[in-house]
Amino acid sequence: MKKQNNITETPLIKLTHQRETLISGFLAGSIPDFLRQHTRILDSYFHESYENSIIGPQISMTRYPYAIIALGGYGRQEQCIHSDVDLLLLFEKDVPDAAEELVREVIYPLWDIGLDVGHATRTLDGCITAALEDIETLTALLDARFICGMSRLYSALMDRLREKFVLETSGTVIDRLVDRNQERHVRFGDSSFLLEPNLKEGDGGLRDYHTVLWIARLRENLTQPRDLEYQGCFSHREFSTLTEALSFIWAVRNHLHHLAGRKCDQLYFRHQEKLADIMGYCKKDGQQPVERFLGELHRHMAFLKAQYEMHVYELENKKKQKRRRKPRVKTRIEGIEVQNGLLGFESPGSIRENPALLIRIFEESARLHQPLSAESERLVGEFLHLADRTSAAAIRSFENILVTRVPRFNVLEAMLRTGFLAKFIPQFDQIVNRIQYDEYHLYPVDRHLLRTVQTIKKFGTPDDPTGNPLCGDLYREIADPKLLLWAGLFHDIGKGETGGNHSARGEEIVRDILREKGYPEEAIGTVAFLVRNHLFLIKIATRRDIQDEETAIFCAHRIQDTERLKMLYLLTVADSVSTGPKAWNSWTATLLEELFLNVLNTLQNGELTSGEFVEIVEKKRAALPEAAAMPPEALQTIDMLFNVMSPRYLLYTPSEAMGAHIRLYTKLEERPFVWDIARSSDGSTRTVTVCAKDGPGLFSRIAGTFTLNGIDILDAQVYTWRNNIALDVFEVKPPSDLIYEDQKWENTARDLESALKGDLDLGQALKEKMRVYGPNRPVIGDRPDQVMIDNEVSSFFTIIEVFSYDVPGLLFGITDALFKCRLDVWVAKIATKIDQVVDVFYVRDFDGQKVDAPEQVAAIRAALKKVLSTTGPSAA
Secondary structure, three states: OEEEOOEEEOHHHHHHHHHHHHHHHHHOOOOOOHHHHHHHHHHHHHHHHHHOOOOHHHOOOOOOOEEEEEOHHHHOOOOOOOOOEEEEEEEOOOOOOOHHHHHHHHOHHHHHOOOOEEEEEEEHHHHHHHHHHOHHHHHHHHOOEEEEEOHHHHHHHHHHHHHHHHOOOHHHHHHHHHHHHHHHHHHHOEOOOOOOOEOOOOEOOHHHHHHHHHHHHHHHOOOOOOHHHHOOOOOHHHHHHHHHHHHHHHHHHHHHHHHHOOOOOEOOHHHHHHHHHHOOOOOEOOEOHHHHHHHHHHHHHHHHHHHHHHHHHHHHHHHHHHHOOOOOOOOOOOOEEEEOOEEEEOOHHHHHHOOOHHHHHHHHHHHHOOOEOHHHHHHHHHOHHHOOOOOHHHHHHHHHHHHOOOOOOOHHHHHHHHOHHHHHOHHHHHHOOOOOOOOOOOOOHHHHHHHHHHHHHHOOOOOOOOOOHHHHHHHHHOOOHHHHHHHHHHOOHHHHOOOOOHHHHHHHHHHHHHHHOOOOHHHHHHHHHHHHOOOHHHHHHHHOOOOOHHHHHHHHHHHOOHHHHHHHHHHHHHHHHHHOHHHOOHHHHHHHHHHHHHHHHHHHHOOOOHHHHHHHHHHHHHHHHHHHOOOHHHHHHHHHHHHHOOHHHHHHOOHHHHHHHHHHHHOOOOOOEEEEEEEOOOOOOEEEEEEEEOOOOHHHHHHHHHHHOOOOEEEEEEEEOOOOEEEEEEEEOOOOOHHHHHHHHHHHHHHHHHHHHOOOOHHHHHHHHHHHHOOOOOOOOOOOOEEEEEOOOOOOOEEEEEEEEOOOOHHHHHHHHHHHOOEEEEEEEEEEEOOEEEEEEEEEEOOOOOOOOHHHHHHHHHHHHHHHHHHOOOOO
């Protein structure tokens, strides 16, 4: 031990000072090999503790030889700032009683300075037994590294592991490793695209690299990561890319540990913008620093994912070849061959002689449903400069790839991964790993487009993610599916350029691409139309009253052709499904399908005539007594109510619903309100029908009460009968705790009754809730609030759209402001885009008129802007 200023510097004090200095240097950017240096100072602590131990000499090395061995990440020399320090105290045959005292002496002090140390004390036989019983123990031992003590024990342990697991049962162990990794992927998700990726455990995380390393150690007895290149598992270029990817992910992980102040592998939103700033990203090409940071992170994680999948696929095919000797599959193309279930080139020279092989190998991959080998992907990347993108043969090959369904994998993914896709379509390079920083878009733009194409090709198959036969039927009816697939591949390509409407910009780009490919103008026009309008149907479905015939007529005039409508519907569904699970649900699917069928009917049969309207209403009148299921003496009441129902209500409300509403009305009597709560078939939503005497602010009070009780409104239809009875039909999300759902509705009913009687001040109650609980979720991205007022789309209503971030009380604040502007809400569409809301209201003034006077419009906009500034996220 050294002395400084007469103070003894113990190993623990020395370690503490060294870690502080090292971490400060890393944060300052002056420690490029932080993991290894961090490992070394920990090793130094154990060396000095071993040399200066008081308990060590009491253990007879002759009788109880022992060694201190690093395991897991510490063994691999991947010691991040707050990573666990995993140790093995290894004894030869017996563990002495003093071993526990040694642990207290050496390991306990590390806990005192905040290190998370995991340790095990075992004999050689105990290690092998534990490894046989637990795969986690085995993988930790595969990473074992000698620190100090009797080195022969470490050598003996490695020899036994090799004899037991490498030579005897490596195949079985590898299967267990792959299965466990697959379970981890299911649990943590695909980190190569998730908005809050798990840097370690997710698909594309560090565990994928570790699993490849463990498999190589079991199969080839490799000892160092560099052996992956020396033994041919990776090419020199791939190993360099691997090293770059790992260095980046480890740097992110270390900074994340420091920000969180603890071990943390989940990249939560609250840390992402800080990390982008720390790692030196700035705004560029229209992308925010955090978007560029996440784009690079996803690129590196996608590489890890691809390498892991390739290694596992090769393993599976080698096993299959051993189990059954199938006739060797032959390709139809000279220069391409199949080996072990993977496609490859006969030689690099064959590519030089025939560059068309660069695209033909992907075409064969689609036809045979067999992926490229790692070596063939390397060769594609190396010979990209020879690729042809304009010949008729190359375009035909790409079309075949585009339309061919390959269930197990996505051929376009391999084309993207090798760089061939961006070479064949240079405009694609602008969207590779491009991130949109919000909670709505889960995938980088390039992968989202490839998933959209894959989703379209699944329509009508057992893998159809919608489960709706309509999509399969429509896909089979389309005369030229490849035009739809081109649109799927290009619909977001405009996001690669800054500024303007990405759909309009995408239309221009698509025209350039397809003209270069030699397509006729009619086909180009169809694809360009689909790209320009790919958001049209979903916006109308979620933001407009689809029960209003004017909505269908407006859409029909825009689309004009049934073939284009079918393709646009399928593109919209595929786009939504491929955006992520939060962008597609049964409610969205129902709205979109209903809108599609309404527009299709309008295109095929024209607008509704007055004669048809009378016929529909009379049929409902005849069916209403049976639908109401009321006794004969109530027929007079039914007839009276029918005569006070509004034309819009009569036209768009099914007879069964009208009957249910009449039964609900008979229960109202002198109560403030009555309601009915119906569960959707899949349980994802609830339909709440509120019957009450109409009065100013009724909708606002219901909305505020729902918000106060944590019930999210998705959609609302407001009907007022001429006898002053209001029927407000809300589509809502169910309460989060379904066990206590009935109690939640009881509490909500009590609050609503108090609010309608004037006993509950909703504004104050919601302010208190906001003060206690804060916003629902962190605000992601930076999009300004907007208020849009439209008097053109509807003949009878003014349409008000409010764009803002969602916070508790916002909906009540908006609807209360509309009420104070003397506006009645007739239809409300609450389109929540995960973190941002688009609240759309069809309103009239209290005299039943549209509000189109300039001074009225200005007053409404000012009132709503004030609400957003005081209730919105900036105020929160």
